[in-house]
Amino acid sequence: MSRRRARRPRAPAWTATLTWKAALFIGVMCCALAALLGTLVHVSVTGQTVRDAREKALSRLTDVTRLYEAGEPLPPFAGLDPEGLPEPLRRLAGRGERGTMVADRGGRSTMWAAGPADGHALAVRLDHSLGAGAIDALDRSIVGSSILAIAATLAVGLVAVTRVTRRLHATAQVARRITAGDLDARVDDPRTKDPRRPEDEVAAVAGALDTMASSLQRKLQSEQRFTADVAHELRTPLTGLSAAAELLPEGRPAELVRDRVRAMRGLTEDLLEISRLDARNETVDLxxxxxxxxxxxxxxxxxxxxxxxxxxxxxxxxxxxxxxxxxxxxxxxxxxxxxxxxxxxxxxxxxxxxxxxxxxxxxxxxxxxxxxxxxxxxxxxxxxxxxxxxxxxxxxxxxxxxxxxxxxxxxxxxxxxxxxxxxxxxxxx
Missing domain, CATH: 3.30.565.10 (Histidine kinase-like ATPase, C-terminal domain)
Structure with a gap:
């Protein structure tokens, strides 16, 4: 059994319009640009915030290390091997190195800084929830402003594209009228009439269409006048020729002459009728x-x-x-x-x-x-x-x-x- 190939669903007609394509292009480009700029701003602000918090935590760790070495009591935000210290920092301090890390502690974002101290990990913690909240607020602001910017850009772009497509539709409508026989139809784009105004591509197309229509109209009118003039000029000699043919003596030559005269008269009448139809001034008796x-x-x-x-x-x-x-x-x-x-x-x-x-x-x-x-x-x-x-x-x-x-x-x-x-x-x- 042969299988009939399934037909692909046909897209709606409006998806082929220039307005829809321009809107899709503008929307995609705006989203891509907003995503790129938002990512850059997010990365830059987040990096700066984390760097500031890391420097502050390391500075406190230095102060706490001095206190620990002097044998003085440690502040509440510091301690040896404190509870909640991230394991990577604990291993880093065990190797005799210092480091920082952002981790969650009790549902709050915390910046940790740790270093070695007599085989233990001396660590300090810094509340980083304000910085994290500022980054979240910044992200929300970026998303909101991006949506507004995309909507505004899309609206302005659609207005601009609609003005262009409206002019293109007008040009196409004039072209259809010319095709239907209305040779007087013109676009008359104002940009083509004032030499001081720069012409865009749509105005250039409209001007070319008007020039073509004018040239076509002149040629057709010249052909119509030629056809009418020839037919009118032939009528007078044909009338005389027809009268002369009737005076010829009966016989085969006379029949041939009369037949050719009738054919030429019919052709002349057809040409006159076509010239009247071309002029489009016929009246109808309905x-x-x-x-x-x-x-x-x-x-x-x-x-x-x-x-x-x-x-x-x-x-x-x-x-x-x-x-x-x-x-x-x-x-x-x-x-x-x-x-x-x-x-x-x-x-x-x-x-x-x-x-x-x-x-x-x-x-x-x-x-x-x-x-x-x-x-x-x-x-x-x-x-x-x-x-x-x-x-x-x-x-x-x-x-x-x-x-x-x-x-x-x-x-x-x-x-x-x-x-x-x-x-x-x-x-x-």
């Missing part, structure tokens, strides 16, 4: 239509052998003339580049146009139809699907290109805004 009869009428007008299947009819709010234009172009493209049978299916507010040919080319599925580009050896100029996409966008429909799920072939699916008659849903009586 009305409610039953989709099934509208599709049947559009297919009949195409003059092709196309099967229409109505799985479920629906009422849609659309521009009838523009929708018929979209459907006509999709059906014509299916017959021109695909193979029969061509089937148009209505399923609610969705219309699918399918053929049984080789399918759409890879470039079209990846980036959509492109004007004046078709597969090698194919007929046409790549304008039909371009117009279909533009008209679908104008009427608020979604047009997608893909492959048929079964049997192969190409399939274009257009989804329209469905119109819901609320009165029909109300119960009778």
């Amino acid at each position: 009305a409610v239509h039953d989709l099934g009869p509208l599709v049947e009428r559009a297919v009949r007008a195409s003059g092709t052998e196309t099967e229409v299947r109505i799985v479920r009819d629906a009422a849609v709010e659309t521009d009838r003339r523009r929708l018929e234009r979209v459907l006509g172009n999709l059906v014509a493209n299916a017959h021109r580049h695909g193979r029969p049978p061509v089937v148009v299916t209505v399923d609610g507010p969705t219309v699918a146009v399918r053929d049984h040919g080789p399918g759409y080319p890879a470039y079209l599925l990846a980036s959509g139809p492109q004007r004046f580009r078709t597969e090698s050896g194919g007929k046409g100029h790549g304008l039909g699907l371009t117009i279909a996409v533009g008209q679908a966008e104008v009427i608020g429909a979604e047009l997608a290109f893909g492959g048929a799920a079964e049997g192969g072939g190409a399939e274009a699916r257009i989804r329209l805004p469905e119109y819901v008659r609320f009165g029909d849903e109300l119960p009778e009586g």
